[in-house]
Amino acid sequence: MSTAAPRTALTAPVRELGRAVLFLLTAFSRMRFGRRQFAEILRQVYFAGVRSLVIIVISGFFVGLVLTLQTYDTLTRFGAADAVSTVLALSLFRELGPVLAALLFAGRAGTSITAEIGLMRATEQLDALDLMAIDPMERIVQPRLLAGLIALPALVLIFNVTAIVGGVFFAVFLMGSDPITFWSNMQSSVELVRDFGGGLLKAVCFGFVAAWLAVWFGWSARPTSEGVALATTQTVIATAIAVLILDFILSAFML
Amino acid sequence: MKSSHQIELTAGIFLLLAIAALVFLALHATDRGVVSGDSYELTASFSNVGGLKPRASVSMGGVTIGMVESIDLDPETFEAEVTLLISSEYDNLPEDTSASILTSGILGDQYVGLEPGGSPEALADGDRILITSSAMVLEQLISRYMFNSEGEGEE
Amino acid sequence: MTESSTIAISLKDVTIRLGGRTILEDFNLEIPAGRVTAVMGPSGAGKTTVLRLATGQLRPDHGEVWIGDTRVDRLDGKSLGRLRRDIGVLLQNGALFTDLTSFDNVALPLREHTKLSESLIRRLVLMKLEMVGLRGAADLYPAELSGGMKRRIATARAMALDPKIVFYDEPFAGLDPISLGVSLRLIRDINGALGTTSVVITHDVREVARLADHACIIADRRIIATGTPDELAASEDPLVRQFMQGEPDGPVPFHYPARDLDEELLLQEADS
Numbered sequence: 283m284s285t286a287a288p289r290t291a292l293t294a295p296v297r298e299l300g301r302a303v304l305f306l307l308t309a310f311s312r313m314r315f316g317r318r319q320f321a322e323i324l325r326q327v328y329f330a331g332v333r334s335l336v337i338i339v340i341s342g343f344f345v346g347l348v349l350t351l352q353t354y355d356t357l358t359r360f361g362a363a364d365a366v367s368t369v370l371a372l373s374l375f376r377e378l379g380p381v382l383a384a385l386l387f388a389g390r391a392g393t394s395i396t397a398e399i400g401l402m403r404a405t406e407q408l409d410a411l412d413l414m415a416i417d418p419m420e421r422i423v424q425p426r427l428l429a430g431l432i433a434l435p436a437l438v439l440i441f442n443v444t445a446i447v448g449g450v451f452f453a454v455f456l457m458g459s460d461p462i463t464f465w466s467n468m469q470s471s472v473e474l475v476r477d478f479g480g481g482l483l484k485a486v487c488f489g490f491v492a493a494w495l496a497v498w499f500g501w502s503a504r505p506t507s508e509g510v511a512l513a514t515t516q517t518v519i520a521t522a523i524a525v526l527i528l529d530f531i532l533s534a535f536m537l
Numbered sequence: 538m539k540s541s542h543q544i545e546l547t548a549g550i551f552l553l554l555a556i557a558a559l560v561f562l563a564l565h566a567t568d569r570g571v572v573s574g575d576s577y578e579l580t581a582s583f584s585n586v587g588g589l590k591p592r593a594s595v596s597m598g599g600v601t602i603g604m605v606e607s608i609d610l611d612p613e614t615f616e617a618e619v620t621l622l623i624s625s626e627y628d629n630l631p632e633d634t635s636a637s638i639l640t641s642g643i644l645g646d647q648y649v650g651l652e653p654g655g656s657p658e659a660l661a662d663g664d665r666i667l668i669t670s671s672a673m674v675l676e677q678l679i680s681r682y683m684f685n686s687e688g689e690g691e692e
Numbered sequence: 693m694t695e696s697s698t699i700a701i702s703l704k705d706v707t708i709r710l711g712g713r714t715i716l717e718d719f720n721l722e723i724p725a726g727r728v729t730a731v732m733g734p735s736g737a738g739k740t741t742v743l744r745l746a747t748g749q750l751r752p753d754h755g756e757v758w759i760g761d762t763r764v765d766r767l768d769g770k771s772l773g774r775l776r777r778d779i780g781v782l783l784q785n786g787a788l789f790t791d792l793t794s795f796d797n798v799a800l801p802l803r804e805h806t807k808l809s810e811s812l813i814r815r816l817v818l819m820k821l822e823m824v825g826l827r828g829a830a831d832l833y834p835a836e837l838s839g840g841m842k843r844r845i846a847t848a849r850a851m852a853l854d855p856k857i858v859f860y861d862e863p864f865a866g867l868d869p870i871s872l873g874v875s876l877r878l879i880r881d882i883n884g885a886l887g888t889t890s891v892v893i894t895h896d897v898r899e900v901a902r903l904a905d906h907a908c909i910i911a912d913r914r915i916i917a918t919g920t921p922d923e924l925a926a927s928e929d930p931l932v933r934q935f936m937q938g939e940p941d942g943p944v945p946f947h948y949p950a951r952d953l954d955e956e957l958l959l960q961e962a963d964s
Contacts, residue, residue: 318803321541321545324544324545324548325541325544325545325548327548327552328544328548328551331548331551331552332547332551335551371566375562375566401790405785405787406783406784406787407787407788407789409783409787410783410787410788410789410846412749413747413749413776413779413781413783414776414800414801414849415774415776415777415804415805416800416801416804432552435555436551436552436554436555436558437555439555439558439559439562440554440555440558442558442562443558443561443562446562465565465566468566469565469566470594472566473592474563478562478563478566
């Protein structure tokens with residue numbers, strides 16, 4: 283028994299991962315597209331995307347503001363305050379935009395997806411679908427997965443715009459930098475494909491992982507109130523870790 | 538609870554907003570590689586390119602007209618072979634145009650500055666710029682200055 | 693042949709284990725077509741397992757499950773889907789979709805499985821809602837309905853495709869006397885008007901007497917009695933008597949199996 287216990291402690295997370303991957307493969311193997319499916323995806327984009335908009339816009343604005351404030355202060359010491367827009371745009375597009383938006387998305391949309399599916403299981407709604415010969419994978423899981431894939435990149439774009447607005451607000455309106463220099467410095471140092479496109483690719487990957495984990499933890503939650511509560515917490519933790527690890531891997535590949 | 542109609546409409550507006558953000562960022566915050574439309578190639582040899590990097594800008598009279606495509610070492614002459622990508626808009630550069638590697642400001646990036654000559658013939662795709670001057674390397678500059686001033690002192 | 697046509701559902705020598713526990717063993721059950729049959733038994737006896745076997749959600753470790761002339765436990769996913777369109781199930785708390793209105797809940801199976809026009813679906817849904825007396829609640833969400841109303845909407849949803857068989861899983865649990873009366877009448881009406889085979893899974897002995905044509909009691913992993921409710925009430929079998937009369941102690945013990953109380957108390961003292 284003493285040797286079996288540590289072995290299960292090691293294999294349990296691996297088995298959980300295996301089950302999550304199988305779940306994902308099942309969901310994709312039963313993919314079916316129709317008019318109704320698109321309408322459902324759009325509905326889920328509303329729930330995942332539009333409802334995260336407020337937190338994304340507010341956070342984006344203040345992240346842009348504080349990032350500009352900090353770099354402006356440091357760069358002025360070297361007489362390079364003009365480079366503030368470069369620092370802002372590069373750090374936003376390449377790292378902060380996708381990562382912060384993904385973490386906020388996990389907290390706002392991921393948890394509600396997990397809780398929703400967990401409660402559907404607890405209140406036998408998934409059973410009812412199954413008994414009506416409606417595949418819950420097709421009806422519940424797929425639209426949410428695809429909605430995450432669409433909604434997070436959209437949120438990242440909006441996050442980036444509001445963060446730049448925050449940066450402009452601080453540098454141009456409060457510090458009196460020249461707006462033309464601000465924009466031209468940003469333009470000349472940010473590459474469309476490598477920096478901006480790379481950031482968007484990250485957003486797509488993060489959106490997919492966040493939606494997958496949220497759906498999976500909801501799906502596999504024990505159908506009790508503690509089970510759903512635990513699953514919601516797990517969604518946030520697992521998504522945060524997965525996003526940060528994935529961010530490192532993707533960055534390493536892109537550089 | 539909103540009706541499904543309103544939900545779909547709001548989701549549609551949300552996606553349009555994201556597309557607007559995409560267009561705005563792509564147009565206003567990024568560099569489309571300086572040369573966005575048609576372009577042609579020129580080459581130039583320098584004995585020393587200093588800190589010049591690919592994608593650095595190429596300008597004439599302070600206006601950016603292209604970018605550095607690649608920098609290679611010629612295996613025979615041991616000179617740096619720089620390939621420049623010039624926007625097709627500027628296809629009438631005189632044949633005797635000269636190229637030099639310059640620095641914008643003290644700490645700024647290095648770029649290639651072109652100086653027009655007086656020839657009526659224009660450079661075409663694949664042509665070579667013959668008159669070049671290398672990057673100024675600070676250490677060389679200082680040592681030359683010190684050497685010269687010592688020489689003057691002896692005279 | 694006449695024999696098999698009057699039997700809607702049959703389980704033959706079924707054995708099933710779940711989570712290491714044997715739920716049913718050499719279990720035999722026949723449910724007649726076009727009648728109201730009650731499946732009774734104490735909690736945890738495997739009543740819901742019978743439902744899950746009949747709908748193909750669970751497969752027996754041993755034995756056969758038949759619905760009409762179809763062997764359920766051998767069906768693949770697609771044919772199982774086709775079979776389930778002929779079965780309506782009312783789950784314990786209705787299991788309505790909380791993000792859809794009553795109307796959309798009832799319309800869902802129609803939209804999913806038929807190619808009817810939206811106006812025809814509208815008429816069908818309103819008819820089903822009228823049948824359960826809740827046409828006025830068409831635009832309400834499940835959160836705005838009482839427990840009894842939710843179950844009636846769920847009944848309308850289960851009846852949406854006019855199934856041949858309807859299962860009711862604990863339809864009376866937690867209902868007030870008025871809702872209970874409504875539910876009883878509804879089940880009888882559906883059976884009477886449409887000739888639907890109805891299976892009521894319950895432990896409410898009194899309601900069964902008012903409702904069922906036929907009843908059976910599951911206990912101890914098998915059927916311990918079948919017959920009309922009156923026959924069961926008159927049974928001399930001690931287990932059946934305990935269940936029908938609701939006696940706290942009998943063949944089904946009040947105490948969960950445990951060590952002798954005195955012995956355990958003594959042990960505790962010895963420990964301290």
